[in-house]
Amino acid sequence: MIDLNAPIVVIGAAVFGALSFLIALRPALDLDAAAAARPGASADPAVARGRALYLAEGCGYCHSQFVRPLFIDAAYGRASEVADYAGAAPPLLGTERTGPDLSAVGIRQPSVMWNLLHLFNPRSMVPESVMPGFPWYFEIVDRPRAPDGASDYVLALPEPFLPAGKVALPRREALDLVAYLQSLRQE
Amino acid sequence: MSSATITTELAAGQAALADNDRAIAGIVYAYTASAVFWLLVGLAYGTLAACKLVWPDLLPFEWLSFGRIRPIHTASILLGWLSVGLTGIAYLVVYRTARRALFSNGLARAGLWLLNLALFAGLATLTLRITRGPIEDREWLTPIAALFAAGSLINGANIFVTLLRRRTEELYIADWFILGSFTWLPILYVIGYLPAFDRGIGNVVIQAYYMHVVLGLWFTPLVLGVTYWALPRMLHKPIYSYALGVLAFWANLVFYPLIGAHHFVFAPLPWWLQTTAIATGIGMMIPVVASSANFLLTMKGSWRLIRREPAVWFIAVGAASYLVASLQGSLQAFRSANALLHFTNHTVGHAHFAAYGFVSFLLFGAVYGLVPHITGARDIAMRIRLHFWLALGGMALYVVSMVVAGVVQGLSWADGRPFIESVVAIKPWYAIRAVGGGLMTLGHVVFAWNLWLMRPQPRTAEAWASPALEAAR
Numbered sequence: 001m002i003d004l005n006a007p008i009v010v011i012g013a014a015v016f017g018a019l020s021f022l023i024a025l026r027p028a029l030d031l032d033a034a035a036a037a038r039p040g041a042s043a044d045p046a047v048a049r050g051r052a053l054y055l056a057e058g059c060g061y062c063h064s065q066f067v068r069p070l071f072i073d074a075a076y077g078r079a080s081e082v083a084d085y086a087g088a089a090p091p092l093l094g095t096e097r098t099g100p101d102l103s104a105v106g107i108r109q110p111s112v113m114w115n116l117l118h119l120f121n122p123r124s125m126v127p128e129s130v131m132p133g134f135p136w137y138f139e140i141v142d143r144p145r146a147p148d149g150a151s152d153y154v155l156a157l158p159e160p161f162l163p164a165g166k167v168a169l170p171r172r173e174a175l176d177l178v179a180y181l182q183s184l185r186q187e
Numbered sequence: 188m189s190s191a192t193i194t195t196e197l198a199a200g201q202a203a204l205a206d207n208d209r210a211i212a213g214i215v216y217a218y219t220a221s222a223v224f225w226l227l228v229g230l231a232y233g234t235l236a237a238c239k240l241v242w243p244d245l246l247p248f249e250w251l252s253f254g255r256i257r258p259i260h261t262a263s264i265l266l267g268w269l270s271v272g273l274t275g276i277a278y279l280v281v282y283r284t285a286r287r288a289l290f291s292n293g294l295a296r297a298g299l300w301l302l303n304l305a306l307f308a309g310l311a312t313l314t315l316r317i318t319r320g321p322i323e324d325r326e327w328l329t330p331i332a333a334l335f336a337a338g339s340l341i342n343g344a345n346i347f348v349t350l351l352r353r354r355t356e357e358l359y360i361a362d363w364f365i366l367g368s369f370t371w372l373p374i375l376y377v378i379g380y381l382p383a384f385d386r387g388i389g390n391v392v393i394q395a396y397y398m399h400v401v402l403g404l405w406f407t408p409l410v411l412g413v414t415y416w417a418l419p420r421m422l423h424k425p426i427y428s429y430a431l432g433v434l435a436f437w438a439n440l441v442f443y444p445l446i447g448a449h450h451f452v453f454a455p456l457p458w459w460l461q462t463t464a465i466a467t468g469i470g471m472m473i474p475v476v477a478s479s480a481n482f483l484l485t486m487k488g489s490w491r492l493i494r495r496e497p498a499v500w501f502i503a504v505g506a507a508s509y510l511v512a513s514l515q516g517s518l519q520a521f522r523s524a525n526a527l528l529h530f531t532n533h534t535v536g537h538a539h540f541a542a543y544g545f546v547s548f549l550l551f552g553a554v555y556g557l558v559p560h561i562t563g564a565r566d567i568a569m570r571i572r573l574h575f576w577l578a579l580g581g582m583a584l585y586v587v588s589m590v591v592a593g594v595v596q597g598l599s600w601a602d603g604r605p606f607i608e609s610v611v612a613i614k615p616w617y618a619i620r621a622v623g624g625g626l627m628t629l630g631h632v633v634f635a636w637n638l639w640l641m642r643p644q645p646r647t648a649e650a651w652a653s654p655a656l657e658a659a660r
Binding site for chain 1: 239240241243244247249252253254255257258316317318319320321322323347350351358363366367370371374375378384385386387388389390391392393394395396400404440441444445447448450451453454455456457460463526527529530531532534535596597600601603606607610611614617
């Protein structure tokens with residue numbers, strides 16, 4: 001009697017390996033070879049640092065950067081193309097829209113101050129939002145001290161967002177994140 | 188031969204069986220206990236994440252931020268609870284079907300150490316936001332993933348050699364699936380972590396492939412293999428059809444690797460890649476129907492027994508969920524449905540229907556059906572019914588609320604309304620989902636208590652050997 005142990009493993013591995021090559025490895029290699037980066041990608045180090053934070057905080061779980069060629073996605077601008085993701089490590093298409101698509105958020109929300117307030121606590125700008133705030137990228141200080149601080153941006157918010165008499169100053173991370181969001185201008 | 192000699196030989200044989208049984212009982216119990224630990228961790232994070240979508244300012248600490256706890260939830264459940272738990276039961280199935288000791292008990296213990304080490308390292312790094320980014324199910328840094336892969340390779344090799352030296356003539360169908368799972372996971376892992384695809388659109392192709400194949404060629408065949416052994420044993424009858432099992436094995440292998448790209452329908456990926464994914468999703472109905480029907484037809488005629496055995500209820504729900512969740516997934520991949528439902532919570536509902544209703548329910552059933560026999564705790568009364576109703580109620584609330592929320596979101600977007608309207612519209616459904624998660628969590632506390640009752644019992648050598656002798660018959 002033939003023992004099935006080895007055949008199951010060998011044939012199983014061979015079939016799976018061949019299918020993996022056809023459906024994943026070869027298309028991935030072909031696409032990468034064909035893709036050329038869109039010129040004019042931002043070289044600003046703040047944008048790169050901001051993107052790293054965007055990855056680290058898992059923003060991409062709730063925000064796609066992937067506009068489909070469908071009328072449902074029309075509000076987000078033109079459809080995404082291969083070149084939009086060339087060189088991106090990793091590309092951030094995403095699979096969920098717990099929040100809106102951000103492919104062109106730099107055009108939609110050009111105000112740095114709005115973005116900082118929204119990052120500090122999204123409910124200060126959009127009361128119905130369910131997005132987490134990122135207060136750890138801000139420093140909360142007494143109001144009188146703030147204008148002499150290094151920051152150009154002083155976040156003054158009423159209670160309950162900030163205790164009375166306090167303001168929030170963005171740390172470098174918050175400014176980096178905003179720089180990255182501002183750089184998203186797919187059009 | 189004098190009767191004295193026979194008695195001595197019998198006693199020696201019983202002692203050897205008892206040693207093997209005691210060792211495997213310890214190993215299976217250690218795997219199951221680790222798995223339940225990760226289940227509790229994963230559900231704590233999951234329930235917290237669900238609550239944060241109801242109360243976004245709840246526990247506003249850096250290390251409990253939604254974007255950080257989400258990958259901890261998925262890694263703890265998929266790689267901790269399901270992978271570790273299924274590996275432990277797979278060892279038991281291999282031990283029973285090979286009718287001899289494992290090739291190495293030490294390797295089985297080493298495998299568990301490696302898996303747990305990787306899981307703790309993953310938990311720590313993800314908490315400190317050290318991650319490869321929001322690329323689902325591949326967030327762990329490569330060295331941590333390598334630890335996990337090493338543990339799985341050791342377990343796979345141990346299982347392979349044990350089955351090679353089996354005392355039975357035929358390789359039981361359960362072992363086909365188990366061997367397959369441990370063959371495919373390393374290949375998948377290597378492709379998923381190839382540094383050549385860290386950037387650019389190629390990464391998307393690999394991501395689509397990885398995130399679905401890990402479900403289809405690791406969790407699915409492993410849990411099916413476990414069930415092909417557990418269910419007939421719990422019902423004291425053979426499986427309805429061995430041939431249907433073989434059909435399911437090969438059909439699963441041919442169709443499942445190809446369907447990953449349905450996660451990126453309408454993306455700038457080749458049209459043929461997407462169409463292949465959608466079409467093979469329909470092909471998946473062949474192995475899905477073959478296995479789920481096989482299980483349900485095995486149950487046919489045993490309803491009187493099943494009514495008294497809540498452990499089998501888990502398997503009945505698991506088999507039915509396998510069928511319905513797979514159908515749901517295949518239909519959601521159609522371009523027409525995908526346009527509306529993609530990006531919505533419908534996907535979240537589907538993922539939980541499959542990972543919980545299908546895979547977890549079958550694993551719950553296998554643990555209740557098999558572990559007490561090997562640990563000698565089968566006459567101990569447990570609260571299996573309470574666990575079942577909490578898990579089923581939680582799962583139903585979760586899946587229904589998320590499927591409805593997904594449709595509400597899709598229709599709101601298609602209407603061209605401002606995005607925030609879709610957020611407001613699904614808030615009640617988020618709340619219902621959180622209640623469902625809470626019920627599941629309560630169920631798992633009951634499960635943990637039941638597992639404590641199932642712990643290996645002190646027994647004499649004869650008492651250890653008797654269930655093994657019974658199994659060998």
